[in-house]
Amino acid sequence: MRAAPASASNRGILPGFGITMGFTVLYLSLVVLIPLSALLFNSTGLTWAKFADVAADPRVMASYKISFLTAGAAALIDTALGLLLAWVLVRYDFPGKSIFDALVDLPFALPTAVAGVSLTSIYAKNGWMGSWLSKLGIEVAFTPLGIIVALMFIGIPFVVRTVQPVLQELEADVEEAAATLGSSRARTFFAVILPQLAPSLITGFALAFARGIGEYGSIVFISGNMPMKTEIAPLLIMSKLERFDYAGATAVAIILLLISFLLLFGTNMLQRWVRKYAG
Numbered sequence: 001m002r003a004a005p006a007s008a009s010n011r012g013i014l015p016g017f018g019i020t021m022g023f024t025v026l027y028l029s030l031v032v033l034i035p036l037s038a039l040l041f042n043s044t045g046l047t048w049a050k051f052a053d054v055a056a057d058p059r060v061m062a063s064y065k066i067s068f069l070t071a072g073a074a075a076l077i078d079t080a081l082g083l084l085l086a087w088v089l090v091r092y093d094f095p096g097k098s099i100f101d102a103l104v105d106l107p108f109a110l111p112t113a114v115a116g117v118s119l120t121s122i123y124a125k126n127g128w129m130g131s132w133l134s135k136l137g138i139e140v141a142f143t144p145l146g147i148i149v150a151l152m153f154i155g156i157p158f159v160v161r162t163v164q165p166v167l168q169e170l171e172a173d174v175e176e177a178a179a180t181l182g183s184s185r186a187r188t189f190f191a192v193i194l195p196q197l198a199p200s201l202i203t204g205f206a207l208a209f210a211r212g213i214g215e216y217g218s219i220v221f222i223s224g225n226m227p228m229k230t231e232i233a234p235l236l237i238m239s240k241l242e243r244f245d246y247a248g249a250t251a252v253a254i255i256l257l258l259i260s261f262l263l264l265f266g267t268n269m270l271q272r273w274v275r276k277y278a279g
Contacts, residue, residue: 047247054251059227060236063252064259067233070144071212074151079205081152082159083197089160090167104161107154112217119150120222142224147232150218155208162204166197199275206267213260 054060089101107115123130123140130141140146170193178188216234223230233256240249 050247051251051254054248055255059231060233060252060255062228063231063233063236064256066144066147066230067213067256068259068263070147070232071151071209071215074148074155074212075205075209077148078152078155078159078208079201082156082204082208083163083201085156086160086163086167090164104157107157112154112215113221115153116150116218116221119146119153119218123149123222141222142226142230144230146222146224147219147230150222151208151212151215154215154218155211158207158211159201159204162207163197163200166200170196199271202267202271202274206264206271209267210260210264213256 085104089097089104120141121127123133123146125131125134125139125141127141130139133140138145140149174192175188178192179185183191214234216232216238219232220235223232223235225231225235233252237249237252237256240246240252
């Protein structure tokens with residue numbers, strides 16, 4: 001029998017790799033690479049001295065600290081709550097489940113400004129929740145805690161929709177086998193279920209964290225925008241643009257971009273390692 005050509009044997013089963021890869025690179029370039037390149041090359045008036053001054057500014061450093069700490073805290077809380085919500089939606093049947101499932105996606109459709117106004121009115125000192133919490137000495141609105149609450153609101157769907165399909169594919173036979181062998185529920189969860197959910201949990205955390213870093217609309221109302229206290233990096237960029245300080249805004253954006261890329265790259269490496277370990 002005549003052997004097939006080497007080029008034919010190396011081709012994939014589905015044709016069209018060349019043209020689909022070309023469209024993918026073109027789309028990625030137009031949407032991501034070219035705008036980010038414009039940020040680096042179209043920095044009018046930005047010199048190395050100006051960049052160093054902006055990077056060392058205490059107000060800028062405080063805005064980065066607030067942005068990353070609040071986004072990280074909100075993403076961690078969303079990871080735990082998102083796992084709980086996904087578990088309830090997948091493993092249990094109850095009246096109104098479809099409505100409850102649809103409400104999870106509400107932050108996707110709701111404008112972030114509407115979310116910010118709603119959360120501020122609820123958690124202000126004269127609000128429904130704020131008046132009750134103020135009696136306990138807890139202030140939410142116009143504090144970093146309010147920023148975390150807003151980021152939790154917009155980030156929870158990313159975790160739920162990432163973990164939910166994985167939970168649906170998990171077979172209950174493995175859990176039943178562990179229970180038959182005498183394993184407790186806690187040990188079954190941590191030894192059998194959690195390793196399989198770890199990659200999706202890390203993905204959900206990364207998505208919620210990335211969304212929180214760049215969030216602006218829902219935070220601008222509830223944070224109070226106090227420099228050195230509740231001012232986030234995106235708001236600082238807008239403040240510099242309003243003062244026509246384009247070089248300063250570009251410097252803050254570049255630093256935010258670099259830090260975000262490094263953190264997300266590290267998270268993706270951790271996800272690959274966990275996926276390999278779980279596999």
